[in-house]
Amino acid sequence: NGQVHYTDKDPELNKSKADAVKSLTIIEKDELEPNSSWKRYEHKKKQASNQFEEFNIVSPKPDTRITSANGNILASVHVDGNLPSKYRIKFYLDGVARGKVRSNSQLIADVGDGEHTLYAELIESHSRKVMIKSPEIKFEYSRSATQLEN
Template identity: 45%
Template sequence: MNKYTVTVILMVLAINSLAATKIYKYTDENGNVHYTDKKPSEDAKEAQLKSPNIVESTPIESRPRWQKSDNTEQLSQFSFEGFAISSPQAGESIWGAGGNITVSVNLDKKLQPNYRVKFYLDGISHGKVKSNSQLIADVERGEHQIYAQVIDAFSRKVIKTSEPVTFYVKQHSKK
């Protein structure tokens, strides 16, 4: 046997012997009651102790109460049927924006605290926001495609993806 096994066995035996220890009760010359695990005198009596109150703890729920569960009723409640890009609109030409485009989505329901909206411009992610709009900087002129997703921030699951919208950024040419 290795030294760890021997140590564990000795600890278990020591704990068992402590659990079996008797408790004695005696009264001193001043009338004070004392309790001890060593018999102080022959007139000390073994204390009759009640068994301790044991209360079973309730298990802790591992996920926040507001977090989405596998319940199909809750899934349908937060399905975001009206989730779509509202700005820019399909086929829209944006002039003189200086490369800054504000994109937004329509949401038919309020986002849950753990949900985020993630925008993708030309397939590239542009962060996760708690609101339904975001400013995207340095958008070059030309044709672009944007779509958005509602994502559960805890599980990183995609809840809903919008249809892509194609729009155009145009700039006046210098003469």
């Protein structure tokens, strides 16, 4: 190159640092145990699964046509007994959350005409984590005053 480079560092020192970097030993990490809050969450999730084995949408019925003049539907999930106070249910119409309720039913307003999807999530109130998700159902909604016959 022909250019002179001036430095106040010992070239042998730089060489030894480069050799030291090349000779580093990489130690594989140990498998980490989940922390206690994660274990608690998994335990609660398992309990909820056992308590709400049949958590599914019961209203509206899957693959049905609903005809109403007011634009509202009643969404309900199957829950054995009363819903414990530590849980909330969040309904999703066409993938959009429609509030959180403390019961197994919710009136969903302003439903447009056409085919829709609906599912629900059981949420633990304190942690706000999803414990169970219901299977998604499809239904058709029409605001006409008279029911259409097929």
